[in-house]
Each structure stands twice: as C-alpha cells, then as structure tokens.
Amino acid sequence: MVPVSFAPFDLAGEEFALTRSGALYWPRERALLVADLHLEKGSWYAQHGALLPPYDSRETLERLADAVKATGARRVITLGDNFHDDAGTARLDPYAAGMLGSLTRALDWIWITGNHDAGQQASFGAQLAEELEVSGIVLRHEAKPGETRAELSGHFHPKLRVKLRERHIARPCGVVSRSGAVERMILPAFGAYTGGMDAGAPEILAALGPAREVDAVVATKERVVRFPLFRAAA
Numbered sequence: 311m312v313p314v315s316f317a318p319f320d321l322a323g324e325e326f327a328l329t330r331s332g333a334l335y336w337p338r339e340r341a342l343l344v345a346d347l348h349l350e351k352g353s354w355y356a357q358h359g360a361l362l363p364p365y366d367s368r369e370t371l372e373r374l375a376d377a378v379k380a381t382g383a384r385r386v387i388t389l390g391d392n393f394h395d396d397a398g399t400a401r402l403d404p405y406a407a408g409m410l411g412s413l414t415r416a417l418d419w420i421w422i423t424g425n426h427d428a429g430q431q432a433s434f435g436a437q438l439a440e441e442l443e444v445s446g447i448v449l450r451h452e453a454k455p456g457e458t459r460a461e462l463s464g465h466f467h468p469k470l471r472v473k474l475r476e477r478h479i480a481r482p483c484g485v486v487s488r489s490g491a492v493e494r495m496i497l498p499a500f501g502a503y504t505g506g507m508d509a510g511a512p513e514i515l516a517a518l519g520p521a522r523e524v525d526a527v528v529a530t531k532e533r534v535v536r537f538p539l540f541r542a543a544a
Contacts, residue, residue: 317329317531317534322492331373332484332500333374333500335381340382340384341385342381343387344500345463345464345500346391346497347393347501348370348426348504349366349393350394350398351501362503370501373500385419387449388419389462389465391424391425391465392421392424392427396430411434422441422450423440424451424452446460450462452517453465453466453494453517457494460494462494462497466514467506467507468482482498485518485525486524487523510540515540
C-alpha cells in the first residue's frame with residue numbers, strides 16, 4: 311500500500327507514488343527513483359567565487375533518507391546528474407559522506423549517469439549504469455525524442471508556473487507525455503540547489519515528442535494534480 315505521504319500515480323500500466331519533494335516510488339519494484347541530485351553544487355560554486363551555504367548535500371540526502379524510510383524502499387535508482395561535477399565525491403564533508411555511505415550500504419543503489427557526471431566512477435559501493443530497463447520501462451538521464459517505450463528520465467528540472475489568487479507560484483513538477491499507449495515522464499529535480507526550466511518549454515516538449523498530449527504533474531498531500539501543457543490537434 312502506498313504511504314499517505316505520497317500521492318498515487320499511474321504510468322505505463324504501473325502503480326507509482328509521487329512525493330512533493332520530487333521522489334517517485336515504485337511499489338512493485340520497492341524502488342525509489344530520484345533525478346538530478348547535483349550533490350556538492352554549493353561547493354562547486356564556492357570554488358568559482360560564488361559563496362552559498364555549504365549544506366546542500368546534507369539537505370538533499372536527509373530528504374532522500376526520509377523518503378526511503380516513508381516508503382520502505384529497498385532500492386534507490388538515481389536518474390543522472392548525481393554530483394554537480396566529477397570531483398564532487400571528493401568534496402563531500404564527513405557528515406554527508408557518512409550519510410551517503412549508510413544509504414548505499416543499506417540499499418540496492420544504482421547511479422545512472424548524466425551530463426554532469428559522465429566521468430563518474432562507481433562510488434560508495436553502488437552500481438553504475440548509463441541506462442536501465444526495468445519491467446519494460448527505460449530509465450535514463452535525458453528523455454530520448456521518438457522513444458517508443460515507456461520512459462522515466464530527468465535532466466530538465468521542470469517547474470510549473472501558475473497564477474493563483476493574484477499570486478504567481480513556481481514549483482518543481484513532473485512532466486508526463488502520452489502518444490498512443492506510450493507514456494513517458496520527466497521527474498522533478500530532487501537536489502536542494504537545482505533551478506528549473508518552465509515545464510512547457512520547447513526543449514521539454516521536443517524531448518518528449520512526438521506526443522498527443524503533455525501534462526505537468528504536481529503532488530499534493532493526497533493526489534497528483536495535472537495541468538495540461540500541450541494537446542495535439544485532432
């Protein structure tokens with residue numbers, strides 16, 4: 311049964327659950343999927359003269375640990391851009407490194423690599439892959455235009471921008487496309503210091519194309535709310 315802190319969500323014939331923090335839980339696989347952790351982004355910026363609070367990795371890993379505990383997940387699969395750069399593993403402070411080590415020892419952990427960590431080596435005892443196919447669903451970092459299989463990816467850090475009661479609100483979201491029986495999803499970015507691209511940006515629509523319809527999806531406490539972004543002409 312999906313924990314109440316996660317909103318039930320169906321994709322490609324499978325039951326998932328989406329948390330407001332951007333993690334996607336797959337009950338049948340007991341797997342938690344997260345995209346774009348960008349660990350040690352703060353320290354990377356510090357090296358380049360932009361001083362940010364150096365605790366982004368701790369915050370990201372704490373939220374990830376909370377999601378694992380809430381779901382009872384036994385696997386974690388990251389969807390690329392795990393560290394902000396290839397040297398990020400060496401910059402983790404002892405506390406964050408200890409957290410990550412504890413998580414990877416306790417779980418079946420797979421790093422899928424992305425454009426920020428193409429040179430990443432297997433670390434903390436976890437497996438490393440460019441992409442996976444699990445139960446007929448392809449897991450990769452960046453959506454592949456024209457993909458004819460179900461797909462889960464990251465990379466774009468989608469954000470939904472809406473006006474509500476005279477207020478402009480922006481929040482991370484997922485983006486789901488449908489083309490016939492094929493459904494694909496771009497996950498929200500999970501990292502504490504990740505920015506965002508408008509969910510309806512041409513780059514996102516192109517990556518998920520061709521599609522008959524595209525929705526932004528946002529998790530509330532009880533359900534996933536969909537916001538139409540694109541509908542093909544009949």
